[in-house]
Amino acid sequence: MATKPRILIVGAGPCGLTAALELARRGFTARIIDKEPGPTPLSKAVGISPRSLEILEPTGVTERLLAEGIRMKGVQARYEDRVLAIIDVSRIPHRFNFLLALPQSETETVMEDVLAARGVKVEWNVELTALRLAGAKVEVEFSGANGGTFDYVFAADGAHSRVREILGLGFTGHTHKRTWSIADAVIPDWPFAGATAMASLHRAGDAGFIIPIGANRFRAVSNTPDPLGHIPGTAGAQVSQSDTFHIPVRQADRYQEGGVFLGGDAAHVHSPIGARGMNLGIEDACSFATRLAGRTLDGYTAERHPIGRRWIVLSERMLAAVQSANPVTIAVRNTVIRTIGRLPSMQRPLLERVAGLRE
Numbered sequence: 001m002a003t004k005p006r007i008l009i010v011g012a013g014p015c016g017l018t019a020a021l022e023l024a025r026r027g028f029t030a031r032i033i034d035k036e037p038g039p040t041p042l043s044k045a046v047g048i049s050p051r052s053l054e055i056l057e058p059t060g061v062t063e064r065l066l067a068e069g070i071r072m073k074g075v076q077a078r079y080e081d082r083v084l085a086i087i088d089v090s091r092i093p094h095r096f097n098f099l100l101a102l103p104q105s106e107t108e109t110v111m112e113d114v115l116a117a118r119g120v121k122v123e124w125n126v127e128l129t130a131l132r133l134a135g136a137k138v139e140v141e142f143s144g145a146n147g148g149t150f151d152y153v154f155a156a157d158g159a160h161s162r163v164r165e166i167l168g169l170g171f172t173g174h175t176h177k178r179t180w181s182i183a184d185a186v187i188p189d190w191p192f193a194g195a196t197a198m199a200s201l202h203r204a205g206d207a208g209f210i211i212p213i214g215a216n217r218f219r220a221v222s223n224t225p226d227p228l229g230h231i232p233g234t235a236g237a238q239v240s241q242s243d244t245f246h247i248p249v250r251q252a253d254r255y256q257e258g259g260v261f262l263g264g265d266a267a268h269v270h271s272p273i274g275a276r277g278m279n280l281g282i283e284d285a286c287s288f289a290t291r292l293a294g295r296t297l298d299g300y301t302a303e304r305h306p307i308g309r310r311w312i313v314l315s316e317r318m319l320a321a322v323q324s325a326n327p328v329t330i331a332v333r334n335t336v337i338r339t340i341g342r343l344p345s346m347q348r349p350l351l352e353r354v355a356g357l358r359e
């Protein structure tokens, strides 16, 4: 390629921002647009994996995330009022031997700042409204700004991707019926270790999860209407924001059509258990930028689709185990969790997958 390709990134969530950062450090300038006025204000991803920290390190983002986030070193698994296991996250075989807990809104703000310092401004309030494949080029129209013709489009426009819809790419799967709840809360008298997350499982398949996001600040998620109701030690909690959501489990049939590539939630969505959603998107974006620079983009779907598939299968298994109300399944599951807790060698494969170090 004699001249630099014209690249458009649709969506300035963690996936699109990573693509822009990764391209910028390789000498490519992309236009990046988002229909919203700024980074998400919503309660979404919290856990940043060692692999994501490694990917973002050369851009300068990781240093800032490490300064702001909490290094989570353990996960306590409980059944009713008993501790089943404490998983030692610091066994992750990596120099970043922790999951970094930081609200997604703060992660996106850091990414946007670092990108701006590299001279790339996110075009907020600009929505992609139309897209056409025209030979080897991609023509797009926006509302809020002039569109244009691009060599490559990276669609990181989330689960309801307009780009995926325009291209008619299937997004096969289903949405779980159960309503989940989520809340951010200050818990002044948290009785457990500060940098530890908790999964609290119950007889009827009810479950609550909590993860620290700051000094006395926590994010709680539950498959019941009360995000904190199944977590012990939360009396006196002051909830600052809360919401409900359903879990979609879907994957795009292909991640590429002509010069258009899908990444992040536009390509795959699944349960938040295991904290992989945002991290898989960061990995997709890194792969896209690396392949664009190395002119190997045609291998993108073949690399990324099976990785997304494997995580969807594993996260569905974990979700079913967590939500089981069957006494036999619960007994087997609890035995497995206790055994994993006792045997560090059994913790390692799961930790490596959550960390993004093994697919």
Ligand SMILES: Cc1cc2nc3c(=O)[nH]c(=O)nc-3n(C[C@H](O)[C@H](O)[C@H](O)COP(=O)(O)OP(=O)(O)OC[C@H]3O[C@@H](n4cnc5c(N)ncnc54)[C@H](O)[C@@H]3O)c2cc1C
Residues within 6 Å of the ligand: 010, 011, 012, 013, 014, 015, 016, 033, 034, 035, 036, 043, 044, 045, 046, 047, 104, 126, 127, 128, 129, 156, 157, 158, 159, 161, 162, 163, 182, 245, 263, 264, 265, 266, 272, 274, 275, 276, 277, 278, 279, 280, 281
């Ligand atoms: C309750 C909840 C908890 C979660 N917890 C975790 C967790 O702990 N760990 C984890 O890794 N993941 C978690 N996730 C998932 C994580 O939030 C997503 O995987 C992540 O946000 C996906 O990033 P993305 O950049 O692909 O898409 P998004 O963050 O959805 O960003 C897409 C962007 O595209 C923009 N856009 C959409 N359409 C257009 C258009 N036509 N034109 C221009 N812009 C457009 C949107 O405004 C948006 O900013 C959670 C999600 C939820 C809902």
